[in-house]
Amino acid sequence: MRDESGAVAGFFCPCIEITEQVFADRRRAADAERQRRLFEQAPGFITILSSPEHVFEFANAAYRRIFGDRDYIGRHVRDVFPDLGDQGFFSLLDQVYTTGERYIARGVLIRFQREDGSWDERILDFIYEPVRDETNQVTGIFVEGHDVTEGHRAAAALRESEARLRELNDTLEQQVAERTADRDRMWDTSPDLMLVLDFNGIFRRVNRAWTKILGYTPDELIGRHVNDFVIEEDHAATVGASEAAAAGSMPTLHNRYRHKDGSVRWISWVAAPGERRRPRLDRSRARPRSAPAVRRWSSDVRRRKLTYACSTKFALCSRGPSRVNGVDAAGPVPHSFSDGQRTIRDHHELRQAQGELPGALPCLRSRDHRDALRAGQSLSDAADHQGG
Numbered sequence: 001m002r003d004e005s006g007a008v009a010g011f012f013c014p015c016i017e018i019t020e021q022v023f024a025d026r027r028r029a030a031d032a033e034r035q036r037r038l039f040e041q042a043p044g045f046i047t048i049l050s051s052p053e054h055v056f057e058f059a060n061a062a063y064r065r066i067f068g069d070r071d072y073i074g075r076h077v078r079d080v081f082p083d084l085g086d087q088g089f090f091s092l093l094d095q096v097y098t099t100g101e102r103y104i105a106r107g108v109l110i111r112f113q114r115e116d117g118s119w120d121e122r123i124l125d126f127i128y129e130p131v132r133d134e135t136n137q138v139t140g141i142f143v144e145g146h147d148v149t150e151g152h153r154a155a156a157a158l159r160e161s162e163a164r165l166r167e168l169n170d171t172l173e174q175q176v177a178e179r180t181a182d183r184d185r186m187w188d189t190s191p192d193l194m195l196v197l198d199f200n201g202i203f204r205r206v207n208r209a210w211t212k213i214l215g216y217t218p219d220e221l222i223g224r225h226v227n228d229f230v231i232e233e234d235h236a237a238t239v240g241a242s243e244a245a246a247a248g249s250m251p252t253l254h255n256r257y258r259h260k261d262g263s264v265r266w267i268s269w270v271a272a273p274g275e276r277r278r279p280r281l282d283r284s285r286a287r288p289r290s291a292p293a294v295r296r297w298s299s300d301v302r303r304r305k306l307t308y309a310c311s312t313k314f315a316l317c318s319r320g321p322s323r324v325n326g327v328d329a330a331g332p333v334p335h336s337f338s339d340g341q342r343t344i345r346d347h348h349e350l351r352q353a354q355g356e357l358p359g360a361l362p363c364l365r366s367r368d369h370r371d372a373l374r375a376g377q378s379l380s381d382a383a384d385h386q387g388g
Contacts, residue, residue, distance in 0.1 A: 045147070048131070049077060050140035054093050056080070057140070066122065066147050068115050083113045093141060096128040100138050103128040105145075107152060123149045193267065199246055201226045201239070215260030231256045231264060245271040 003009040036058060039046045045063035049056060056072035064072075070080050078090060087110065096103050106125045113119050126145025130138045187194055187207050193214075196205040203221045210216050214229070227235045234255035244251040253269040 042144075043146075045126075045143075045145055047072070047143045048140060049093070049143065050131075052094075052097055054078070054090075054097070054141065067112065070115065081112060084110070087111065092128060096130055096141055097138055100130045100132070102130065107148065121149075122147055123152045195221075195226075197226055197242065199242065201242060214257055214265060220260075229257050231258060241269065241271050245273045248273060 001008070001010045001012055039058065040060045042060055043062060045066055046058070046060045047056060047063050048058040054077040056075055056077065059072040064070075067081075072080060077093065078085070081089075084090065089110070092103055095101075104127050108124050108126070109121060110124055111119060111121045124145050125148050126143060129142040129144070131140040131142050133139050190207060191209055191212075193209050194207040195203060195210075198204055203224055203226065206218050206221050210218070210221060216229070221229075227238060230238050237253060238255055241251045241253040250270060250272045253271065255267060255269070256264050257267050259265050
């Protein structure tokens, strides 16, 4: 202020208290810094662009991890990513800044060149959100998104797998039918006995060879117990083989079945479990009890046993003794005799050979060892012919 002479006599200083404004600015700055720290730690990528030229103000760690650390702050997006010019991203940014309307994208492919010169392709979900000032004018764009490349690749692999599965399913029914037909042909045409037993010992399925070898039709077997057709002395062995199969092994078994005509046939078996579960044994009936099945394959070995018995007689005759175990060799065959390795227990089986194989009876009755050998050769030839 000046006096009457014009000299400065003092100062007039009007003051305005701005304490609240300073504190408010500090709070806004602190909030902005805290928000940036949160953005920095966000799992999705975030960047903030300002002005119509889309200048980088912020880029978080996830953004730098995906696109590389390119010294973003203060640079135009077109300068940082010149290779994106023909992919439509710049025009989308211009559109959001001009219209003030957000843009949401899902599963968008982006191809960009890294700083080392290599090219990378990623699939992104992202949003362009306009940033406004106090006057509601657009001043920048907030960009947030996620890299969903791995998820899309997994989904594509799943779709490819499902397509292959559909293709397989289209032919599966035909494949199953063909394999079932092959199995049924093998089952029906096999010359060996085949059967399916449950672990109660009940016939569930048999093939046609049962009629040819033992004379029984399937209707006469299905639903009946296996020991109804096995001679009593072999019941225990039959049960033991079923138990072994139920335990998971594949036992072999030689047991005797009664033909429908009353004769006895030796059968050689291989048993396999339908399900690996051990049955409980009902000792009162000597039958294993459980639900799953035992499958068996067999062949008729009776002819081999008869041939072996007669061959044993031939050997005894060829040695020249007139008596075997105190009995005249020309007389009735004793109940049992041995060649030092095996014992033939039932001479009636040898007698039954007469109806099975031509020349068997001369073998049993021959007194002269030369006649026995000739009869044995006839018997062997007949056995080979019938077995074939």
